[in-house]
Amino acid sequence: AQKITQTQPGMFVQEKEAVTLDCTYDTSDPSYGLFWYKQPSSGEMIFLIYQGSYDQQNATEGRYSLNFQKARKSANLVISASQLGDSAMYFCAMREVSGGSYIPTFGRGTSLIVHP
């Protein structure tokens, strides 16, 4: 079974508008972390934002925020005021604490294209 599901293979947004990238996860571990990474066309993986399962508030980092809905097991990334440089692949990942290895599992990614 997929632990991380990103249902949107591709998304388009107009520059300066907000966009939401979906991510749902599956775990029975009460303690886990959720991450988003950006992969531009140059190929590197850039860490964007983190949300812990026990965090009471949604995480925010500049124009990035994570809409964490624990009961629905969703961790959507919201990018406000999109910029052309936001065009990239975006990956959601989860790290479970049980077992002790802390190895993140990644989704298949969503391709975001920002139009001028």
Place this chain on the structure above:
Amino acid sequence: NAGVMQNPRHLVRRRGQEARLRCSPMKGHSHVYWYRQLPEEGLKFMVYLQKENIIDESGMPKERFSAEFPKEGPSILRIQQVVRGDSAAYFCASSPELRANYGYTFGSGTRLTVV
């Protein structure tokens, strides 16, 4: 403070040759993770190492693939007798310790092409 360094950035090997991919973690980081990314797919975990120890290799193919992280020097991912299906981007990530809330730092990856 240099990030995670991977080299080479691009590697071309003929079928049957060996590929050696290197990863130098960030200074102070003692945990290294290797991932493989096939075209149009997400990252798949391969192996997790600490200095001189393989902690989890559950994602590593049983044959032809090996990894090490010696006391001195970079971590090495070795692929023997490469085949076309090994063509992929290989990423290395590092972290200073086991912390669930730590966002790994990734290298820029090595793109392996088998011809």
